[in-house]
Amino acid sequence: MPPTTPPRAPAGPRRRSLLAGVPALFAAAPAAALATACSDGDAAAEAARARADRRLRARSARDSRALLERYDATLAAHPGLAGLLTPLRAETDRHVRAFTERGEGGEGGASGDTGRDGEPRGTREPPGSPDGPRPEPSAGGPSGSPGTAGVPAERDAALAALARAERRAADARTRALVTADPELARLLASVAAAGAAHAYLLTEAA
Amino acid sequence: MTTSARPAPHAAPAAAPAPADVLDATQRALRAEHAAVYGYGVVGGRIGEDRRKEAREGHDAHRARRDALHRRVRDLGGEPEPSAAAYALPFPVPDADAAARLAAELEDRVAGVYADLVRAATGDTRREAAGALREAAVRAVRWRGGSVAFPGLAERPAPAGSPGPATGGASEL
Numbered sequence: 157m158p159p160t161t162p163p164r165a166p167a168g169p170r171r172r173s174l175l176a177g178v179p180a181l182f183a184a185a186p187a188a189a190l191a192t193a194c195s196d197g198d199a200a201a202e203a204a205r206a207r208a209d210r211r212l213r214a215r216s217a218r219d220s221r222a223l224l225e226r227y228d229a230t231l232a233a234h235p236g237l238a239g240l241l242t243p244l245r246a247e248t249d250r251h252v253r254a255f256t257e258r259g260e261g262g263e264g265g266a267s268g269d270t271g272r273d274g275e276p277r278g279t280r281e282p283p284g285s286p287d288g289p290r291p292e293p294s295a296g297g298p299s300g301s302p303g304t305a306g307v308p309a310e311r312d313a314a315l316a317a318l319a320r321a322e323r324r325a326a327d328a329r330t331r332a333l334v335t336a337d338p339e340l341a342r343l344l345a346s347v348a349a350a351g352a353a354h355a356y357l358l359t360e361a362a
Numbered sequence: 363m364t365t366s367a368r369p370a371p372h373a374a375p376a377a378a379p380a381p382a383d384v385l386d387a388t389q390r391a392l393r394a395e396h397a398a399v400y401g402y403g404v405v406g407g408r409i410g411e412d413r414r415k416e417a418r419e420g421h422d423a424h425r426a427r428r429d430a431l432h433r434r435v436r437d438l439g440g441e442p443e444p445s446a447a448a449y450a451l452p453f454p455v456p457d458a459d460a461a462a463r464l465a466a467e468l469e470d471r472v473a474g475v476y477a478d479l480v481r482a483a484t485g486d487t488r489r490e491a492a493g494a495l496r497e498a499a500v501r502a503v504r505w506r507g508g509s510v511a512f513p514g515l516a517e518r519p520a521p522a523g524s525p526g527p528a529t530g531g532a533s534e535l
């Protein structure tokens with residue numbers, strides 16, 4: 157587990173101010189790191205937790221990649237939405253990188269390879285995964301361009317579909333984080349919050 | 363409520379205290395909500411008529427969160443940190459635009475403490491903290507007009523030049 161992030165220490169003398177950073181008086185040691193005297197049982201449990209963490213990161217990365225593909229497909233079908241969608245897509249890309257940055261997200265790391273080049277996704281879970289925002293099939297088009305299949309032709313419907321996908325992903329992450337390891341839970345909560353904010357913006361624009 | 367600017371120190375918990383980190387993270391969240399309640403009072407005083415209702419809703423929501431955290435600290439065996447009588451604002455708030463910026467800033471900071479509380483907590487406390495983070499992120503976007511990639515994560519700031527707020531704050535505000 158990575159060490160906790162550095163505390164936001166106040167710069168000058170401490171004043172009672174509205175939004176001062178608070179020094180971390182504790183090191184929020186992830187629960188997984190607290191095992192000391194390991195019996196075989198402890199080691200096995202620890203290994204199981206590490207596996208579960210990797211799987212959840214991989215699933216989260218896949219879900220974010222699926223959202224990324226939706227953004228690309230929607231942008232291809234509705235270029236006039238670029239002003240709204242491009243920043244949201246960029247944030248989604250950062251989410252993918254955050255879930256894969258220790259090389260544990262599967263599918264070869266950061267999302268240089270989105271649906272843009274039509275690269276097949278051999279390691280995808282079968283369709284019908286319970287809580288991912290699966291795009292419609294053939295959202296990745298022939299080589300050279302993202303497909304637009306599955307994106308509603310009408311602008312507002314396309315935005316609503318994206319918003320629904322973001323909301324579904326956010327809800328899934330919110331469920332998953334409850335039992336995740338601490339650092340991943342924090343990341344999932346943030347990404348879920350970002351997704352909810354995206355859904356809000358997409359809904360407002362429709 | 364004390365008139366001094368210094369909060370009363372919170373007593374060490376007595377029997378069966380919660381792990382120090384979750385109690386501490388909860389106190390920090392409470393501290394941030396006290397500041398948010400105060401800050402939204404300022405927002406309400408300066409915000410334009412068109413957003414007054416929104417400001418009131420934000421104010422109410424943060425009061426409710428503050429009260430819930432107050433109870434939660436007690437449940438954990440701690441002494442809830444009181445609000446200060448007043449807080450220094452991070453920047454002057456002379457008009458409606460500044461008031462909206464202040465509201466966004468308040469939500470960003472609240473998001474930060476809830477992200478940390480998610481990490482420190484488990485079960486229902488974690489679930490609630492995640493919900494509070496989500497609400498803060500959506501409110502921040504409403505006030506600011508644009509989103510950020512990682513609400514609440516100071517170590518993952520928006521890229522320079524983007525419309526996101528300058529978080530990651532060592533800034534003494």
